[in-house]
Amino acid sequence: MDCEFWVDGKLHKVSLEIRGDGITAVVDGNLFELDISRPSPNSISLLVGGKTHLAHIARDGNRIHIAIGASRFVLEEPQRDNALGALKEKAAGQVEGTIKAPMPGQVIKVNVTQGAAVQPGDSLVVVEAMKMEHEMRATFPAVVEKIHVQSGQQVDAFQPLVDLKPAETSA
Amino acid sequence: MFKKILIANRGEIALRVIRACREMGIATVAVYSAVDREARHVQMSDEAVFLGPPAPLESYLNIKAIVSAAQKTGAEAIHPGYGFLAENPLFAGRCEEAGIVFIGPDSKALALVGDKVASRKTAAGIGVLIIPGMMAPGREMRDFEEAIQKIGYPALVKASGGGGGKGMHIVRSAKELQERIEASRREARSAFGDDSVYLEKYLEQPRHVEFQVLADRHGNAVHLFERECSIQRRHQKIVEETPSVAVSAELRARMGEVAVAIIRATHYTNAGTVEFLLDQDGNFYFLEVNARIQVEHPITEMVVGVDLVHQQIAIAAGEKLPFRQEELRQRGHAIECRIYAEDPAAGFLPSPGKILFVREPEGPGVRCDSGVYSGITVTPYYDPILSKLIVHAEDRESARRRMITALADYTIIGIQTTVEFLREVIEHPEFAAGRTHTHFIEQHFPNWTPRTGDEALLDFALIAGALAGQERAAARSSSAQKSLTPWQTVGRWAVGGGQN
Numbered sequence: 060m061d062c063e064f065w066v067d068g069k070l071h072k073v074s075l076e077i078r079g080d081g082i083t084a085v086v087d088g089n090l091f092e093l094d095i096s097r098p099s100p101n102s103i104s105l106l107v108g109g110k111t112h113l114a115h116i117a118r119d120g121n122r123i124h125i126a127i128g129a130s131r132f133v134l135e136e137p138q139r140d141n142a143l144g145a146l147k148e149k150a151a152g153q154v155e156g157t158i159k160a161p162m163p164g165q166v167i168k169v170n171v172t173q174g175a176a177v178q179p180g181d182s183l184v185v186v187e188a189m190k191m192e193h194e195m196r197a198t199f200p201a202v203v204e205k206i207h208v209q210s211g212q213q214v215d216a217f218q219p220l221v222d223l224k225p226a227e228t229s230a
Numbered sequence: 231m232f233k234k235i236l237i238a239n240r241g242e243i244a245l246r247v248i249r250a251c252r253e254m255g256i257a258t259v260a261v262y263s264a265v266d267r268e269a270r271h272v273q274m275s276d277e278a279v280f281l282g283p284p285a286p287l288e289s290y291l292n293i294k295a296i297v298s299a300a301q302k303t304g305a306e307a308i309h310p311g312y313g314f315l316a317e318n319p320l321f322a323g324r325c326e327e328a329g330i331v332f333i334g335p336d337s338k339a340l341a342l343v344g345d346k347v348a349s350r351k352t353a354a355g356i357g358v359l360i361i362p363g364m365m366a367p368g369r370e371m372r373d374f375e376e377a378i379q380k381i382g383y384p385a386l387v388k389a390s391g392g393g394g395g396k397g398m399h400i401v402r403s404a405k406e407l408q409e410r411i412e413a414s415r416r417e418a419r420s421a422f423g424d425d426s427v428y429l430e431k432y433l434e435q436p437r438h439v440e441f442q443v444l445a446d447r448h449g450n451a452v453h454l455f456e457r458e459c460s461i462q463r464r465h466q467k468i469v470e471e472t473p474s475v476a477v478s479a480e481l482r483a484r485m486g487e488v489a490v491a492i493i494r495a496t497h498y499t500n501a502g503t504v505e506f507l508l509d510q511d512g513n514f515y516f517l518e519v520n521a522r523i524q525v526e527h528p529i530t531e532m533v534v535g536v537d538l539v540h541q542q543i544a545i546a547a548g549e550k551l552p553f554r555q556e557e558l559r560q561r562g563h564a565i566e567c568r569i570y571a572e573d574p575a576a577g578f579l580p581s582p583g584k585i586l587f588v589r590e591p592e593g594p595g596v597r598c599d600s601g602v603y604s605g606i607t608v609t610p611y612y613d614p615i616l617s618k619l620i621v622h623a624e625d626r627e628s629a630r631r632r633m634i635t636a637l638a639d640y641t642i643i644g645i646q647t648t649v650e651f652l653r654e655v656i657e658h659p660e661f662a663a664g665r666t667h668t669h670f671i672e673q674h675f676p677n678w679t680p681r682t683g684d685e686a687l688l689d690f691a692l693i694a695g696a697l698a699g700q701e702r703a704a705a706r707s708s709s710a711q712k713s714l715t716p717w718q719t720v721g722r723w724a725v726g727g728g729q730n
Contacts, residue, residue, distance in 0.1 A: 114694035117586035130683035132691040
């Protein structure tokens with residue numbers, strides 16, 4: 060069986076062949092002979108060349124999270140739709156000056172009005188989650204173009220809060 | 231002794247109290263909000279009562295609903311845990327009126343020590359050093375400005391009715407003063423329902439040293455030695471240990487005496503904690519009394535060998551303390567790490583979400599007080615604590631090594647947690663040397679990012695991923711299952727078996 064995973068922007072190929080007494084794996088052209096056992100539904104123990112590696116595995120959509128010892132890996136199964144979605148998401152994130160909620164929470168204060176000029180460090184919106192306040196501040200001189208939220212509103216992570224338009228520098 | 235206790239809390243502390251009750255043969259009643267239907271404390275209790283919507287004011291801070299739940303279920307006492315209503319004199323008063331025992335000090339003592347300003351006055355009155363600052367909550371900006379004239383910057387805004395670092399802000403210049411006070415008021419109002427705040431001088435490199443106390447209703451009071459809780463982020467402890475390397479036997483005896491004196495002066499009963507800041511010259515300043523079971527209580531339990539929650543319940547039931555001060559000893563060293571749903575690489579931003587998988591460490595001297603399980607969703611409504619990892623060993627270095635090993639074995643997949651960060655804190659040479667202070671994290675971990683996964687293990691991760699992917703494919707097409715699933719064809723291998 061052959062499969063592919065994206066890890067940190069690199070595509071890796073794995074092929075597995077199951078024999079009666081073990082598994083032959085080829086990872087990016089390197090050959091491994093191994094035995095496996097399954098101590099729990101979320102864990103696979105690999106025995107390779109006399110050394111053991113206990114991997115804990117959990118799936119989240121097309122992403123497979125793997126923990127081996129203190130190391131963490133996220134393997135992404137290539138999926139055409141998801142890949143496109145991810146690209147779109149990336150593009151959306153690059154919209155200049157859109158301040159987004161850092162985590163799910165509640166907007167408790169909007170400190171600016173549309174059209175207001177802001178300086179770096181000026182408080183824009185205060186979001187609260189788990190009883191801690193997080194102040195979203197301007198990082199460059201700008202004009203508030205649009206305010207997407209109001210005080211009291213629940214927001215999701217990465218939900219746009221405020222659009223900023225960089226102030227024209229008096230050149 | 232009580233036959234039934236209601237636990238007015240959630241998460242790991244609710245489980246801690248439920249376990250104590252079960253050990254004492256007491257039935258338990260859990261309460262829960264709409265987002266906690268699947269929470270562990272609901273599953274582990276004998277009975278459970280629904281409180282209301284997720285917002286704390288409508289659920290875990292809803293005094294009326296909680297008192298009525300106790301009356302309906304016939305609970306004779308309420309254990310408030312920590313946070314929420316634990317230090318709310320109004321709640322303790324309501325319990326008293328309803329004839330329900332509040333497991334903690336009475337409402338009068340609670341009002342006195344819970345009011346940080348009043349308790350500072352009491353401590354100063356018996357000759358205990360306090361940090362310079364306001365002796366009453368400020369009303370107008372002018373009050374704060376006048377205080378600043380006396381104490382200077384940097385100063386600390388603190389909530390009068392608060393604890394746990396909530397509502398606490400450092401002010402370094404006049405420009406920040408008003409904004410920080412307002413933020414502190416808002417946080418205090420939403421966390422404790424009381425927005426009074428005051429200012430005190432901010433010390434630059436102190437250690438946080440606190441003393442555990444127990445006082446019964448027959449006039450007996452003892453301390454159970456110190457805990458050092460200097461490792462903090464956002465003024466909230468994340469690592470605690472006992473004994474403290476900075477506390478000599480002589481200093482311990484003096485601080486312990488002062489702690490007990492403050493408890494006596496405030497007519498305090500039940501379990502409490504007297505907090506001090508210890509400066510580099512060995513001066514200690516009274517901070518406040520925490521009128522509750524503390525998050526970090528387990529390290530004291532490990533080292534002193536006393537179950538503090540059992541004692542809380544016994545004291546509330548009117549029993550006498552079963553030991554005297556001179557019978558108490560410290561044995562070995564204990565460390566606790568708090569595991570939070572937070573992203574240490576992003577300024578400890580809360581990281582709610584679904585826990586896909588959790589495996590807790592185990593072994594000799596390892597205790598994990600946890601409130602979560604694989605598959606549970608951590609919501610943004612409450613404190614982000616997931617669990618507490620506690621180790622106990624013969625001495626500090628052994629405990630430190632045990633903690634490093636236990637943290638390396640702690641796997642939580644699906645949300646960001648403080649596990650990896652804490653391991654690096656415990657591994658840090660300055661921590662190993664015992665050079666801890668309350669600004670340790672800012673100083674040594676200003677821009678922390680997680681270590682990348684060990685490159686050498688990536689191949690094995692990929693193989694494990696491929697096996698998991700294949701199993702899923704096999705499960706989907708059950709007819710092909712036999713020929714595709716390796717678990718059925720590969721027998722268990724023996725560790726140390728032959729080379730392949």
